[in-house]
Amino acid sequence: MNYFKMQILGKSENEKFCRSAIAAFCVGLAPSVEEINDVKTAVSEAVTNVIVHAYDSEGIIGIDAYIDDNKLTVEVSDSGKGISDVIKAQEPFYSTKSDDERSGMGFTVMQTFMDSVEVESEIGKGTKVKMTKVFGGKC
Numbered sequence: 822m823n824y825f826k827m828q829i830l831g832k833s834e835n836e837k838f839c840r841s842a843i844a845a846f847c848v849g850l851a852p853s854v855e856e857i858n859d860v861k862t863a864v865s866e867a868v869t870n871v872i873v874h875a876y877d878s879e880g881i882i883g884i885d886a887y888i889d890d891n892k893l894t895v896e897v898s899d900s901g902k903g904i905s906d907v908i909k910a911q912e913p914f915y916s917t918k919s920d921d922e923r924s925g926m927g928f929t930v931m932q933t934f935m936d937s938v939e940v941e942s943e944i945g946k947g948t949k950v951k952m953t954k955v956f957g958g959k960c
């Protein structure tokens with residue numbers, strides 16, 4: 822078992838740091854390029870959601886990652902406004918923002934690239950997105 826936990830301010834310039842940190846943490850799993858890109862893409866979507874949706878201004882992004890044998894678990898959390906309907910939020914093309922940049926595909930991307938995605942949220946308290954992925958080769 823191994824884990825790493827961090828908190829970082831939800832600024833858009835920190836999204837890349839989160840992606841790179843999780844990639845570095847996974848090195849011990851001897852990931853394929855595809856596996857590492859999958860995890861980076863999924864974490865990037867979850868982190869971007871915190872930056873874009875969770876807070877009215879900047880707030881904290883929490884990243885807790887665990888490795889158990891060849892399984893990675895990543896939890897991306899915030900203590901922001903929360904999601905009223907987590908089922909609806911995960912539907913493809915569902916977005917509460919109507920600008921051109923948001924297509925409502927973030928959760929669908931996470932589900933595509935990870936083995937499991939679970940969303941827990943409470944209005945006014947925050948959101949936690951828990952994702953897992955089993956890696957093919959362990960070193």
Ligand SMILES: Nc1ncnc2c1ncn2[C@@H]1O[C@H](COP(=O)(O)OP(=O)(O)OP(=O)(O)O)[C@@H](O)[C@H]1O
Binds near residue numbers: 870904
């Ligand atoms: N951390 C969060 N806090 C509050 N609301 C969230 C959070 N994450 C997601 N949501 C809500 O869930 C909706 C769907 O998220 P999703 O990532 O699928 O789409 P999007 O962010 O709107 O668009 P895209 O990811 O394609 O740019 C968001 O529009 C938002 O209302």
Ligand SMILES: [Mg+2]
Binds near residue numbers: 866870928
């Ligand atoms: Mg999104």
